[in-house]
Amino acid sequence: MLLAPIIWVLTVVICYFFMAKTWWFPPPISAHGIAYDAQFMRTLVITGIIFFFAQFALGWVIFRFRDDGRRATYSHGNNKWETIWTSATAVLFVGLVLTGTRIWAAVHLSEPDPNAVPIEIMSKQFAFSFRYPGPDGKFGATDLKLVNDAAGNPFGLDDNDPAGKDDIVSASLKVPAGKPIKLIMHSRDVIHNFFVRELRLKQDIVPGMEIPLYFQADTPGVYEIPCSELCGLGHFQMRSTMEVMPEADFEKWKVDQAANR
């Protein structure tokens, strides 16, 4: 019997923290992020209502139908009710997933923008590196044999390839605000993961595969990139940052980097 109020109190406390948003998402920095948050809130409201009423009902039957000397009602069930709650949950759950498909499709299935700024990621135990093609718009050839992390060549850039002469390699990600970006993801050893909370985007970086990820960030700022796929003992400190810059600053940064090379 005491169980009923305990379930109710737990339910109210949990609901309170979901409404107070004490620990919550950082603000979104893209149109996708805003759409993501809307889908999250839709799901939260629906599951929240089910959660509240299911737990409340459980507490209620525990309280109401405790053994107080009555005889239990003899019933093997009710097909009408079975049909109602089966169809209701089916419609609700499938409906919910269908409303979310637009968001998924926008990230992974829509026609990519041919003018997207290409940036390559190379991940390894336990660092990310980023490469920009330079003014010629072409990435130079790479070779695993030329990889030299100590000398600042994590990609294994081939100096004999003219296309690679102007490539920029950076330990952190810089992107122009409001421009479509194409990330081309590579891993040199095990599986890593690219995650920016503010973008509401995540993608495994799988060795042997080239995985593209398109996005656009609108709000300038510096955002952390935590590796989010277990990659070994240094997983917890595999960190980089993404700086979203006004386009002019981004162009200037590229020029500076090229000059420093």
Added chain:
Amino acid sequence: MHAHHAPQGFIRKYVFSLDHKVIGIQYYFLALFSVLVGMSLSLLMRFHMIHPDAKVGWFATLWPTAAQGGIMTPELYLSLMTMHGTIMVFFVLTTAPQSGFGNYFLPIQIGAEDMAFPVLNMLSFWTTFIALAVMVAAFFVQGGPPLAGWTAYPPLSALANSGPGEGLGQTLWIVSIAIFCGASLMGAINFIATIIDLRCQGMSLMRLPLTCWTWFVTAILGLLGFAVLLAAGVLLILDRSAGTSFFVPGGLMISDQILNHKGGSPLLWQHLFWFFGHPEVYIAILPGMGVTSQLLSTFCRKPIFGYRAMVYAILSIGFLGFMVWGHHMFMSGMSPYSAMAFSVLTMAIGVPSAIKTFNWIGTLWGGKIRFTTAMMFALGFVSLFVTGGLSGIFLGQPALDLYFHDTYFVVGHFHMIMGVAAIFGMFAGTFYWFPKMFGRMMNETLGKIHFYITFVGVYAIFTPMHFLGIAGNPRRYSDFTNFDFLGKLLPVHTFMTHAAYWTAGIQILFFFNLFWSMKYGKKAPMNPWNATTLEWTVSSPPPFDNFGGQHPVVNHGPYEYGVPGAPRDYVMQTDPVDVHAE
């Protein structure tokens, strides 16, 4: 008809026993040992997360290299995490509900003398024992236990130089899992044959207790799932030791060395692993659902609401369980189109789960609830199942998984449902069947104190994980000092760690109750709960061949409580057809 007598020698009676009841208890104690190990590992992990730099003398004694000077290294943390997950999933969640309780009670509940293949049954237990011994051995080898997580994703798990523990430790891990697969396959065949062939007269499929239905479907899941995991394990061993490249692609470089592997696919492992891994979730939880159904009906003195709907829900969970593995791989780089298919199927599996919840509440509705400790745990199961199930609605959507994948939201979700809900099912089963297994009653007062603190405790540990996930906290991080946003979440981790200490501490009460009651508990009558199924028609504990040479005949469904006009408020399955004539 004559009674069979038990073998007299100690070894044949208690060690290499062919009796399904002894084997069930052996499995139960194996799981009990494993859960102690698994729980201790989780406490060490929770300690390290909030005190990453703490110096603890005995850490150095236990792990002279991985905790040199008493400071736990990140790799040791990952090893503890890997072993925690592995031991809990395989040696606790797979072992106790199915092989433990199932072994003991399936034959009695269907009116059989033993399992279909007693020798195979013994073999499957001792094979499981060897698997556990090999797994524990991984703690003590050079390099330490593996650190690739219980999912062992290659290339991390396939390459010996990808980290400490990835040498012999990882090899032992795979060998242990392969042995465990063999044991589970033997067990699955035995369960399926027993339930199909050995039902007594009158025990039609639609008169099976729901516990038997869940053990049956779980066995089928085990047969199909573990076969695939076994194959995947063999391929992974070959990649590690025979130079094959099933899972390792070309063009890799580890510790500045270029590897010779070519042409493998890391995603292949994930497909094979999760083809087993998702049904495994149901292997863990289905028997708990069966026990919960059985107990809710017994202790509210009402027939189960919608027995047929429950059976169909169990069957469809089993069937759909094999079609949703891709929802673990939304972020893996597999085709985004298949993600959409997997997500619709995942939502579909929520429907039979919801049916079960509604039917449980429907069962309680209009009942007269007796609050035994066993019943409390069954009610707790329903609450946890609802909570843990609903967070799945977020994760089943690839769109939302774009953020939640590999965060603490996932950790909170699966601990809530596959971890503690399943464990509540085991607690419920323990308190319910203990009198039958050991002939004595457990202490109800201790049981209730243990229940209340555990119930609030698990909510306190696992609910905050959802908020950490919303804040973006990645899982499998050994400390949180390297990121600005993680530092702010440390108070939540501190709270969870303390909740874990309390909740783990109170389990001492359970262990005390268990062992004390075995010796000093009140003597149990034949049918202490006034229950209807066949195990309550025989003495506590039952005779060697279960029914003393008699062949029971079943005339009624399993949940005939509160039958109007009947002399008692329950009709046992073996009562005469015309109960009013009694």
